[in-house]
Amino acid sequence: MPEQELATIAEVEDKRKDGQLVGFRCANDHTFVSPVRACPKCGTREIENVELPEQGTVVTFTIQNVASEEFMNETPFAWAIIELADGSRVTGWVPFVGSEDDLSIGDEVAFEPTYKPGVMFEKV
Numbered sequence: 001m002p003e004q005e006l007a008t009i010a011e012v013e014d015k016r017k018d019g020q021l022v023g024f025r026c027a028n029d030h031t032f033v034s035p036v037r038a039c040p041k042c043g044t045r046e047i048e049n050v051e052l053p054e055q056g057t058v059v060t061f062t063i064q065n066v067a068s069e070e071f072m073n074e075t076p077f078a079w080a081i082i083e084l085a086d087g088s089r090v091t092g093w094v095p096f097v098g099s100e101d102d103l104s105i106g107d108e109v110a111f112e113p114t115y116k117p118g119v120m121f122e123k124v
């Protein structure tokens with residue numbers, strides 16, 4: 001794996017605001033949307049920036065009725081694990097989910113740029 005300067009969270013957020021879903025992947029194929037310097041799953045420091053597919057399906061989720069200040073106007077929403085089209089799994093949030101009638105495991109979602117933190121997906 002070639003050595004490269006890893007993107008900072010600010011650079012990652014800028015790219016996401018421009019509509020590009022970027023993340024981080026270790027040499028053993030573990031994928032993250034938050035910057036990591038060592039892989040929390042396998043410990044390797046071989047990490048590179050990757051462009052991720054923007055389509056995925058909901059693996060599991062939990063409904064958040066109480067959230068940090070940055071998400072105060074967004075509650076309730078779903079905090080979800082999304083399996084992307086390439087099989088990698090990332091965490092993100094889905095707005096306007098107040099009950100299990102609003103979102104289901106297996107629903108198709110797509111990345112949507114937002115000024116909010118984290119990675120937002122919407123149902124497609």
Ligand SMILES: [Zn+2]
Nearest residue numbers: 026030039042
């Ligand atoms: Zn790893």
